[in-house]
Amino acid sequence: MTYSTSPEAVPAESAPTASYFQRHIFFCTNERQNGEACCAQRDALAAFERCKLQIKAAALSGPGQVRVSKAGCLDRCTAGPVAVVYPEAVWYSYVDASDIDEIVESHLKNGQVVERLLTPAYLGR
Numbered sequence: 001m002t003y004s005t006s007p008e009a010v011p012a013e014s015a016p017t018a019s020y021f022q023r024h025i026f027f028c029t030n031e032r033q034n035g036e037a038c039c040a041q042r043d044a045l046a047a048f049e050r051c052k053l054q055i056k057a058a059a060l061s062g063p064g065q066v067r068v069s070k071a072g073c074l075d076r077c078t079a080g081p082v083a084v085v086y087p088e089a090v091w092y093s094y095v096d097a098s099d100i101d102e103i104v105e106s107h108l109k110n111g112q113v114v115e116r117l118l119t120p121a122y123l124g125r
Contacts, residue, residue, distance in 0.1 A: 019087055021067040023108055025051065027083045030073035039081040047081060047100050054104045066108050079123035091119035
């Protein structure tokens, strides 16, 4: 079987859209076994679960809306715990539940970046 990706081969009603979700947030939930700092040690799973519950409760989950996902290592361990929102590619470092609430309310619901929680660009692994 062969597939064509040329525009004339794809009917308009089935042509891909720019993005399946309006926003997609990934929470690093990686756990390192070697003693290195990691997001899992800093309650990343609880933050993921809180975010997911809030998005569902606000009826914002699903196609064209918001997706909340766990991720393996995002290689920003020294800034952890971290989450990244796409398509904007905005990286957040958060501390507690109120930070997650602010990200949900401000960015995921209203498209406003939470400046105070931005992960500094120079912080990597």
